[in-house]
Amino acid sequence: MKDWRYWLADQRGTLLAVAIFLVMFATYVGNHPAGFTANVVQTAANKGVLLAFVAMAQTLVIITAGIDLSVGMILVLTNCLASWIVVGTGMHAAAGVLGVLAAGLLCGAINGAIVIYGRLQPIVATIATGALYFGIALMLRPFPGGSVHEGLADALTGRIFGVIPASLVALAAVILLIWVPFRRSQIGRTAYAAGSSETAAYMSGLPIRRAKFVAYTLAGLLAAVGGLFLTFFTYTGEAAYASGSAYTLFSIAAVVLGGVSLYGGSGSAVGAVFGALAFRTIGDLLFVFDFEPLWQPLFQGVVLLLAVSLGALGLFRVRNRLEWFR
């Protein structure tokens, strides 16, 4: 087989996600009264990138065959934190941004330490740490409020040269600065190997624990980037339980749509990003086709259920029934 065919087989999930997104977005723009203008794209981008960051975070952990049910709560926590510290003069706000990112890293590192060195199951452990992070968020912001450095917020949510949405540029920068180096490093390859077959990875002498720890920690960082952008969009901090759990749920949906295997070991954060953008476009589609807004949660739930059921198509390839049980 030629090189490009290997590449195609490897990237099938990601390419499918890109295709789904393009079709959905074209339908959306085609039916939008304003058409394909910079304004429409900017609004769509700003809505989509939040989920895209959280979906990238979830991808890193799912690749190692784990799961992080606290990503949404890290987003909420960093949102509340940012509404306190990303204020004041330019220098002060910049330090605040670093502080928020450090808080995200710390949350992720706590998850990683508990799951890997504490040997607890990721599901239960991250539900519990999620409660912990939400508690801290509530302490920071018992009531919605706070503010954010407006110059920075407007710069990152506006348009560059009046055309390109700045939030998309930020998303691309994060992919290039965090995801690509991770994917190409030994740690990243180990994360894939550990998700695919932990025993084999161990036998090959790969640093499994370190790789998993890095994956959980970076997931915290990416969720914090999401929290930062949430603050830039809303100008406030709010400790909303419903919003945190919705982001966690949608991140898993985006990852599934993005072609990342929930059993670990395959998929790409780029796919998850397009999965997230596609998932957000569902809501926009309902809008342009004049659906009752009330139906949106049901519609999203049904799409999610159908998307995860697509995984069942693989059952047709199973020759031996014992392969049902992994």
Add this chain to the structure above:
Amino acid sequence: MSDASMERFHRLPKVLRRADPAVLTAFACILVLLAFGSLYSANFLSPEYLLQQLKVASFLGVIATGMMLVILLGHIDLSVPWVVTGGAMMACAVTAFGPVATVLAIPAGIVFGLAVGVVNGFGVAYLRIPSMIVTLATNAVAQGLMVVYTGGFSPRDTATGAMRYVATGALVSGVPNAVIVWALVGAGMVFLLTRMSFGRAVYAIGNRERAAYLSGVGTRRVVLIAFAVSGALSALGGVLLAGYASKAAQGMGDAYLLPAIAAVVLGGTSILGGKGSYLGTVAGVILITLLQSILSVMQMPEAGRQLIYGAVIIAMLLLYGRTPAER
């Protein structure tokens, strides 16, 4: 186990020797909590207060019973929040269809949970989708259904007399009906797990589904039924809650997912499945309820409650819920 520790093991009284250390730890923690609570308030140890705690615990107990069955299989049911809410809402809603429907309020709520549970079980057992994902998705669908239902027109949300009686009345004076319901559900689950082949199959699947399948167990059917039972029990919990609060409200189930999982896991049931006893779940439920009660007696704000709650669960899991070290 080494010979020395074996010998020490045999010197313990028979009851202690047979008991699961995790269950014993959970009961010890209950005693510690009771002692701690009595420092704060003198009537913490009064029979009335303890009975009240038991009544509050019974809602969580019914929900955790279903959760335990699913966790024993090595799966998890994250659809609890909206199945609880949906069960409560459906039970209240059917009263709009006349007196006959009012009698059927409780069954209607349970049927809603059963239906969601069957979808969960079908996805997990037949479509082989990870249980965490299916149940998250059905939770979203159940939420969507309830949003459409409550937003479209003004629904009936008042609990029927029967629901209020089951949740707050007392058939035998002094013993709340909710506790009797929990006891019946619990007795049923103990019978199911220890005396029926279904229960044996549940433990077998939790240990190794492949081996259970090769031994001739209809593993897919067992998993489907277990999820259906879990859904029905969650909805029953919701019906009881609606009777207790005398109305159904959106988001009333949100506060029950983490406690249900925590109660099961703190009771010594392995989250990987195949190991655990119902006695442990009872201990876990009481433990969680007492912890919540003490935090509210101390007038801890919501933020502090979430913090302590998460921290206590992680600490206890680190004490005895760790997976064995590989290699």
